[in-house]
Amino acid sequence: MLKIPREILDAVIAQAQVGFPLEVCGILGGTANRVASRYPMTNTDASNEHFMMDPKEQFAVVKAMRAAGEEMLVIYHSHPESPARPSQEDIRLALTPNVFHLIVSLENREQPVAKAFRIAGGVIEPVEINTV
Amino acid sequence: MNLTVNGKPATIGEETAVSITHLLEALQVEQREYVTVELNGDIMDRGDFEKATVKDGDSVEFLYFMGGGR
Numbered sequence: 468m469l470k471i472p473r474e475i476l477d478a479v480i481a482q483a484q485v486g487f488p489l490e491v492c493g494i495l496g497g498t499a500n501r502v503a504s505r506y507p508m509t510n511t512d513a514s515n516e517h518f519m520m521d522p523k524e525q526f527a528v529v530k531a532m533r534a535a536g537e538e539m540l541v542i543y544h545s546h547p548e549s550p551a552r553p554s555q556e557d558i559r560l561a562l563t564p565n566v567f568h569l570i571v572s573l574e575n576r577e578q579p580v581a582k583a584f585r586i587a588g589g590v591i592e593p594v595e596i597n598t599v
Numbered sequence: 600m601n602l603t604v605n606g607k608p609a610t611i612g613e614e615t616a617v618s619i620t621h622l623l624e625a626l627q628v629e630q631r632e633y634v635t636v637e638l639n640g641d642i643m644d645r646g647d648f649e650k651a652t653v654k655d656g657d658s659v660e661f662l663y664f665m666g667g668g669r
Contacts, residue, residue, distance in 0.1 A: 490669070512666070519666035520636040526660055533606050542665050549669040556665055556668035562633050563663045 469541070469567050469583045470501040474503045475599045480579045482507055483571040484546035490518040494525075495541035495569070496532040501599070502540055506531070510544075517556065541583070543569035550574055550580040553591050561586035567594055601656040605610040619643060621661065635665045 475495065492510050505525040506528045510518040512569050521574060532539060544553075551572035553561070561568060564587070572580045583594040600617075602609045604626065611617070611625045619638065623631045636643045637660040643651055653659060 492663075492665070508665075514668075517666065517668040518665065522662065525610070525662050525665060526637050526642070529660070529662065530606075544667055546669050554667065554669050557667075560633075560664060560666045562630055563665060 468500065468595045468599045470597045472502060475502055477507050477536045478505055479543055481582060482570055483573055483579065486545065487573055488515050488547050489513055490542055490545050490547060491512050492520055492544040493516040494496060494528050494539055495543060497539035498537060500540065503537060504535065527571060528578055539566055541567045541569050545571045547573050551580045553584055553586055556584055558589055558591065580588065600655045602653065607662055616654040619648040619651050619653060622653050628661065634661050635664065636661045
């Protein structure tokens with residue numbers, strides 16, 4: 468189970484809505500599967516169909532989380548026009564070990580859907596989100 | 600050789616400077632073709648992985664590409 472404070476999940480969804488129609492992305496930090504902080508990231512692809520994080524931002528965020536005593540818990544991104552499920556590209560690029568993947572779908576913009584997964588070795592495992 | 604790798608002390612057997620490619624192998628980093636490396640605060644070009652050298656006392660960070668698509 469992944470625990471996310473309601474205000475952080477709402478902020479992730481708001482970021483997706485503000486960024487629409489492009490995909491947005493970011494990282495959530497925390498400890499013991501409980502999210503404590505959000506780090507919005509630049510989608511260097513600036514695309515409606517893809518996202519790629521800026522390595523310079525990635526290194527800065529990792530160091531900030533380390534300084535805060537946090538670990539990288541979640542890599543998140545939006546699917547502006549498709550369901551909240553990992554795409555083949557999401558699966559192929561799920562390279563960072565031991566993180567959750569959070570996808571926000573705006574397929575229905577009035578009713579965003581957020582779902583979390585573990586992805587390892589091409590295998591997808593849905594993960595329950597507990598808003599706290 | 601004593602290094603700091605991703606913020607933690609690390610030791611590899613080599614006594615002399617090694618290439619980034621060699622270091623990633625020594626650290627048994629998987630899927631190295633998808634790794635970005637920062638050496639002493641500078642992000643390294645992938646084309647320099649063979650010639651850039653890591654020496655005792657250096658700080659190395661590495662991360663995997665983070666991306667995807669619909």
